[in-house]
Amino acid sequence: MTDEPKNAVPQFDAQAEAKSLLRTARAAALATLAQPSGHPFASLVNVATAPDGSPILLLSRLAAHTRHLDTDPRLSLLLYSAFNMPSGGDPLTHPRLTILGRAKRVSDPTERQLLRARFLARHPKSSLYADFADFGFFRVAMETAHLNGGFGRAANLDADRILTPLDGAEELVADEAELLASIESAEPRLAHRLATAFGSSEGAWQMIGFDPEGLDIGDGERLIRIAFPTPVATSSELRRTIADLL
Incomplete structure (x- = not known):
């Protein structure tokens, strides 16, 4: 049996890292396609996850990104978890996960209630406006994801590898x-x-x-x-x- 080197670098488990980021991120950079130019439009949104790991978004019809998604549901989400990150230093040394997928507005009452409960458990202050007429819950159907785990650590992942x-x-x-x-x-x-x-x-x-x-x-x-x-x-x-x- 061979002893491990004292300063051995921990094995990089891209799937586990991606699943952890997906479940712990509270906010994400949302990129939609502005109309009619087609330019990428980035904004900051709160995020939660459905039981299977699909991201949940609570968006207002008055927001530009919501109007974009109603026209073209394609989006990208950039997730990272700030919890336990050391202060200072280079932010690019920390893991982040980029998701490509499509947003679907949830209209089924049973599904909406489930997603609402999970979203508000993570963002209780959102209960102040979650039921306003102009707000709606969206489930993101993931297609692919790219994990950057820090310098020298990256992986492309199909959705079924990080969904539950x-x-x-x-x-x-x-x-x-x-x-x-x-x-x-x-x-x-x-x-x-x-x-x-x-x-x-x-x-x-x-x-x-x-x-x-x-x-x-x-x-x-x-x-x-x-x-x-x-x-x-x-x-x-x-x-x-x-x-x-x-």
């Missing part, structure tokens, strides 16, 4: 709100204990969402993504996996 399969877990994700409430009721300090275990004890941590591949806990502007060792598909598997994390 939901086959067999449909009931689990549909019951997300009830399960989170039940788990927190049984163990009120669970999120704090998990944050402590993952290196961030200070703050008012709470569970803000889960999917078959991981649990998200948050404290205001901060987010921690806790990836599960193996995917879960039922409520009992979810509870057992969370208990094992502790």
Whole structure:
């Protein structure tokens, strides 16, 4: 058996890095196509994710980027996570993920309620305007992504490599709100204990969402993504996996 060098560089796992950025980014640079010129138009938006990892956007009809998407749904999103980034230094040394896809306005009431709950769990202040008549939720259908993990670390990824399969877990994700409430009721300090275990004890941590591949806990502007060792598909598997994390 060969010993690893003392100063060995950690292995670069592009898929895991991309999934982590997708789930932890709270904001993104949104690029749409301005009409009629076709010029790229960049703006800043808040972002969350659906259970399968598809980005969720809350946009106003009054915004230029929304009018662009209503004409041409193609877009690009640049995601990065500022949490735990050291202050100063070169920002280009930090990972970022560029997504190419198409935005679809959500009109189905059931789907809208699910996306609304997940978005507001991550951005509670958006509840002040989320239900205004001119605002709507959009789901981004990812096609491809490009991960830049810092100097010398890059990868192109098809959407299916960073999305989370939901086959067999449909009931689990549909019951997300009830399960989170039940788990927190049984163990009120669970999120704090998990944050402590993952290196961030200070703050008012709470569970803000889960999917078959991981649990998200948050404290205001901060987010921690806790990836599960193996995917879960039922409520009992979810509870057992969370208990094992502790």
